[in-house]
Amino acid sequence: MRTFTSFLMGAALLCSAATTQAQSLEFRGVKANARYDDGETSHNEYLGWDYETGKAKFKVDQGVWKLSVTADTVTSEVVYGDNLMYANSGAVYVNDTIVTVYSRESDDDATKMEFKVRWWKAADGELIREATFPKEANLESRGMSYNPVDRKVYGLFYLTDVALPVPTDELDPEDVQQGDTTDAGYALATIDLNTMEITKITPGIYYDNFVTLACAPDGRIFSMTSSGTLVEFDRTTGLIKTRTVENENGEKEEVNLYEPSGVKSQFKRQAACFDYTTGKMYWNGFVNNGMGYNDWGSYGPLSDKQWRTNRKYDTALYEVDVETGKATLISGIMNRPSLACMWIPGKDGSLPTGITAPVSKSSNGVSVYNAQGMNVYNGPAAGMNLKKGMYIVNDGKSSKKIIVK
Numbered sequence: 211m212r213t214f215t216s217f218l219m220g221a222a223l224l225c226s227a228a229t230t231q232a233q234s235l236e237f238r239g240v241k242a243n244a245r246y247d248d249g250e251t252s253h254n255e256y257l258g259w260d261y262e263t264g265k266a267k268f269k270v271d272q273g274v275w276k277l278s279v280t281a282d283t284v285t286s287e288v289v290y291g292d293n294l295m296y297a298n299s300g301a302v303y304v305n306d307t308i309v310t311v312y313s314r315e316s317d318d319d320a321t322k323m324e325f326k327v328r329w330w331k332a333a334d335g336e337l338i339r340e341a342t343f344p345k346e347a348n349l350e351s352r353g354m355s356y357n358p359v360d361r362k363v364y365g366l367f368y369l370t371d372v373a374l375p376v377p378t379d380e381l382d383p384e385d386v387q388q389g390d391t392t393d394a395g396y397a398l399a400t401i402d403l404n405t406m407e408i409t410k411i412t413p414g415i416y417y418d419n420f421v422t423l424a425c426a427p428d429g430r431i432f433s434m435t436s437s438g439t440l441v442e443f444d445r446t447t448g449l450i451k452t453r454t455v456e457n458e459n460g461e462k463e464e465v466n467l468y469e470p471s472g473v474k475s476q477f478k479r480q481a482a483c484f485d486y487t488t489g490k491m492y493w494n495g496f497v498n499n500g501m502g503y504n505d506w507g508s509y510g511p512l513s514d515k516q517w518r519t520n521r522k523y524d525t526a527l528y529e530v531d532v533e534t535g536k537a538t539l540i541s542g543i544m545n546r547p548s549l550a551c552m553w554i555p556g557k558d559g560s561l562p563t564g565i566t567a568p569v570s571k572s573s574n575g576v577s578v579y580n581a582q583g584m585n586v587y588n589g590p591a592a593g594m595n596l597k598k599g600m601y602i603v604n605d606g607k608s609s610k611k612i613i614v615k
């Protein structure tokens with residue numbers, strides 16, 4: 211497969227380097243979009259015709275990318291490509307398994323939307339299985355992440371088919387008249403990656419422009435917004451953590467725990483993750499919000515045709531301080547990839563070594579855990595009757611991964 215390796219962009223295009231050097235790191239992530247120097251958002255190469263399958267063969271860049279950080283330089287390349295690995299509604303990585311969610315028109319009824327969910331083996335891009343879910347499953351997310359403290363996957367899901375979480379008498383009369391009372395906003399929820407069923411922690415009360423979600427080694431849950439602001443959620447209540455300030459009228463009010471990070475990002479799909487050996491948070495964000503003054507002096511969205519000079523599509527890697535909310539630029543990235551999810555190989559909280567629960571003495575066999583780390587079976591190995599998916603099998607001495615197809 212042809213790869214697309216990129217190097218540090220020139221000073222005229224990149225932001226200034228970070229004030230502190232980053233350690234050597236390697237990130238992996240599922241591509242959401244990219245913009246190349248020739249202006250294209252995808253690079254596909256026709257390889258010829260496969261007579262056995264009756265299909266054309268292509269090398270593609272939709273798939274898993276690698277971001278390599280050395281000092282203050284970030285390079286990027288495609289690890290493997292697959293056009294089906296498209297996550298326009300979110301993606302998550304859990305212990306060598308990638309789950310991508312794709313929103314599309316239904317094959318049976320073009321007026322209805324549905325979600326095509328695919329499970330992939332992260333090591334080589336093998337498609338494990340796929341399934342289709344209705345729009346009512348509410349799988350559109352702004353980010354999902356595995357939490358090693360309670361071994362659950364959390365996400366920010368947009369609820370479009372549930373009642374607004376407010377009393378009827380508080381609804382806007384115009385919304386009631388037009389029937390716009392089932393768009394409840396974002397809800398913090400957990401998701402079972404085997405069934406894709408979400409369990410809401412909040413009823414859907416947030417309308418912020420969230421762009422990602424990441425769980426820290428200590429179980430704290432964070433998101434970035436399109437304005438470049440860090441947000442922390444309470445894992446139990448699902449509420450955004452706040453601080454009390456006094457406004458200009460001398461009144462006490464609650465505001466977000468963090469000030470803006472100093473980065474103006476965009477409301478496009480992005481990714482963040484933690485290095486579980488250092489506790490540091492990294493974010494693949496944009497370097498500006500895509501807004502500015504045009505040739506006529508009007509302020510608004512910058513022209514797509516001038517992206518080389520206005521840097522509208524430039525993305526970068528940042529280190530985010532979860533105590534202050536400040537985002538420090540490590541480097542811009544050529545080809546400008548924005549990722550739907552990302553992780554650090556070998557430094558991720560969902561590794562099987564994190565599942566160390568002992569085998570039940572009465573089982574005389576093995577313990578089996580699903581992709582969320584939940585114990586789904588104890589007993590003789592020969593008696594395992596598992597659904598399709600990825601599992602961790604612990605025999606009391608070691609853990610190994612198995613894929614049930």
